[in-house]
């Protein structure tokens with residue numbers, strides 16, 4: 038499992054480290070969603086993950102986000118080996134250090150934008166007034182100051198995604214994970230969301246973004262290419278936020 | 292997450308499904324309402340009845356002769372067997388303070404001055420101490436042998452000009468004879484004074500057995516005949532009649548009218564020296580012993596077919612209360628079933644709700660909700676449903692109980708401990724029915740839940 042000294046090693050520079058991580062689903066024949074992944078994600082870095090459908094991107098994100106545990110290997114987030122944590126400790130770690138942005142928004146349908154953004158802090162035991170104050174600030178930051186009392190149904194796709202973003206940030210997470218955050222957005226809104234990611238990155242947040250879009254991935258500092266549950270290659274892009282010349286022609290094969 | 296936050300969030304989701312939630316609580320509402328309504332009614336009924344037994348009444352023993360197999364309340368199947376002489380002898384017993392007869396007079400109307408009102412029952416011939424002094428609002432008890440009457444306020448008030456002490460009334464007896472009486476007292480309550488009358492409020496006139504009942508009994512041929520003799524002719528002369536006839540021979544009728552010695556009473560009241568249980572039992576025993584001995588007139592009729600029953604008000608009411616308790620247990624049983632059905636309803640809806648909201652549960656867990664937070668949310672929802680049902684049921688039950696008590700004119704007693712109990716039951720039902728669904732929700736795997744469509 039964890040290599041001796043792993044915990045001390047990740048301190049400082051490393052936010053997340055994966056060592057020979059395997060995730061196997063037993064469905065008659067075993068499905069290896071992840072098949073031996075070694076990866077270090079430095080603190081404050083901006084990482085994109087690409088790969089064809091079924092290559093294990095979401096599985097990887099769930100492991101990094103402490104939602105899931107690996108079948109084999111060690112996932113160390115913020116100095117703690119996720120597999121050795123109890124369910125409760127894992128939830129606490131997730132609540133305090135990870136912010137999720139899902140492709141499908143995953144907002145609570147009956148709660149208003151403000152309440153959705155305030156929800157994670159509810160489970161952290163933050164007081165109501167403070168919660169609402171913070172949620173309002175964040176919604177204003179993502180440009181939804183005039184939509185705080187709308188429920189998700191009354192918001193456009195882009196607005197919903199921005200609410201989801203605000204929610205991901207509400208606990209000041211060290212790590213923000215976004216699984217295809219721009220999949221449903223038009224180019225204009227997509228650019229807005231990506232600009233926001235840029236801002237988080239500049240503010241020192243560690244970012245991991247899964248995407249099928251080359252130009253989205255190119256906003257990151259490096260691109261990790263997954264194939265059949267393995268890291269195919271890692272592409273270093275230099276400074277984040279400035280789209281480079283497309284390396285292999287725009288959109289990657291799905 | 293604290294309790295208040297859980298309740299607030301749960302309340303939101305309940306309000307999100309108003310109709311569904313309302314229907315879900317219906318079982319609880321009906322169950323609790325049934326219990327509260329009947330408990331309120333029962334408590335009011337008991338207060339109404341028990342409140343009527345004054346301490347002075349506690350030393351009275353009410354007796355009548357009936358077939359031992361007869362079921363029913365006071366006077367059920369009663370036959371006139373105890374004679375005036377018997378009563379005198381009983382009164383002479385050491386363990387007994389007083390003994391007097393009780394007989395409803397079959398009247399038709401009562402008039403005061405020029406005004407006549409119909410009155411078919413409620414004219415009662417009895418002993419003077421039957422109307423206890425502490426129940427008199429005005430005047431005094433009537434004297435035996437005098438043409439005097441005590442009225443209750445309803446009887447006094449049925450005339451245009453209220454009858455008061457000193458006035459004269461005329462009672463028209465079935466058959467047309469008329470008897471006058473001077474009003475000497477007015478009681479303070481319209482309710483019956485003993486279990487013989489029943490406790491409902493109605494106009495009542497109390498007169499001495501002598502002369503009123505004795506006259507009527509003489510006219511009806513009750514003086515020398517026992518059970519079944521009321522309609523029979525004097526020529527039949529059954530064995531029972533002969534003994535009496537021997538004793539009093541020719542001017543029997545005249546004598547009966549004079550002192551009532553031969554008039555047979557359908558019911559008797561025996562007064563013990565005190566309300567002490569031993570005294571009451573001693574008086575009862577002495578009276579029964581005497582009546583069953585050959586010395587008494589009543590003994591001619593008593594036997595297999597006819598036996599004396601002597602009971603105090605409390606004992607008579609006990610029977611009523613036993614029936615009431617039985618009824619109440621029955622209702623509580625039905626209510627328990629209704630509550631069970633209600634709980635199953637809540638559990639069912641909660642399970643549906645957990646499935647429906649799988650994705651929401653996944654979202655909450657993904658953003659840091661602990662298992663206990665999710666458990667608390669769903670449990671809070673079930674408890675709210677249970678408590679809302681209990682509160683509505685209690686309100687409905689109290690209203691129904693109040694209406695019922697008002698309708699049958701009872702003093703209203705709110706069984707407050709049952710209200711507290713009902714709310715507790717609501718909480719309990721909520722917890723019990725919500726526990727499993729909430730546990731299912733809590734242990735939902737967030738990844739599976741987020742994948743759930």
Ligand SMILES: Nc1ncnc2c1ncn2[C@@H]1O[C@H](COP(=O)(O)OP(=O)(O)OP(=O)(O)O)[C@@H](O)[C@H]1O
Nearest residue numbers: 062064068069070089090091092093094095096097
């Ligand atoms: N709960 C599960 N049970 C069985 N197999 C699973 C489960 N979750 C994922 N898999 C399998 O693991 C593999 C990787 O899935 P994953 O969701 O990580 O793919 P992905 O790269 O995110 O694909 P996409 O781009 O389509 O989202 C797939 O082959 C999938 O069938």
Ligand SMILES: [Mg+2]
Nearest residue numbers: 094095096216
């Ligand atoms: Mg995926």
